[in-house]
Amino acid sequence: MRRTRTDWLTAGLTLLRDEGEHTLTIERLCRAVGLSKGSFYHHFQHVEAYRAALLSCWEETQTDAPIQQSEGAADPLQALRAAIGPLDHPLELAVRAWAVRDGQVRAALNRVDARRTEHLRQVHVRLGDAHAGELAELEYATFLGLQTLGWTDRADLARLHARALTGLASAD
Numbered sequence: 001m002r003r004t005r006t007d008w009l010t011a012g013l014t015l016l017r018d019e020g021e022h023t024l025t026i027e028r029l030c031r032a033v034g035l036s037k038g039s040f041y042h043h044f045q046h047v048e049a050y051r052a053a054l055l056s057c058w059e060e061t062q063t064d065a066p067i068q069q070s071e072g073a074a075d076p077l078q079a080l081r082a083a084i085g086p087l088d089h090p091l092e093l094a095v096r097a098w099a100v101r102d103g104q105v106r107a108a109l110n111r112v113d114a115r116r117t118e119h120l121r122q123v124h125v126r127l128g129d130a131h132a133g134e135l136a137e138l139e140y141a142t143f144l145g146l147q148t149l150g151w152t153d154r155a156d157l158a159r160l161h162a163r164a165l166t167g168l169a170s171a172d
Helices: 005-019 025-033 037-043 047-071 076-086 089-101 103-128 132-149 157-169
Strands: none
Touching: 005 025, 005 037, 005 047, 005 089, 025 037, 047 076, 047 089, 047 103, 047 157, 076 103, 089 132, 103 132
């Protein structure tokens, strides 16, 4: 069976999400994909190149794509929800845990956090909020806290965010 580079990255993101970064070995990836080390090396020069590609893939799927999707929303509050709603929250938590132990991952996570916060700031500017930067930081910090508490599967998460944002924005 012929596999693509994307297949290897998808397998790695799944392993990371479900079992942690310690499973991102060539042997474990080969078992997950069902191919040999030669196939791995056909797509990636070494494990470090694979991990860099994996972080890039995570950034694309978990940040770039949701931000692009949310930019098309006519309602700024809908844009906020669209930017964080489709995230794979267990994967996000796994990346955050990995970042505690790995500087390359921490740099990628810092870049993602800054991009997401800036996107939220821009949405708050569109809403006309006088304190757009502070609201964006508070919104993102609240989101991260709720994510850590495991509230990501609750149906009322978006409603809670909308209420908090509306209340904070009108407090000016």
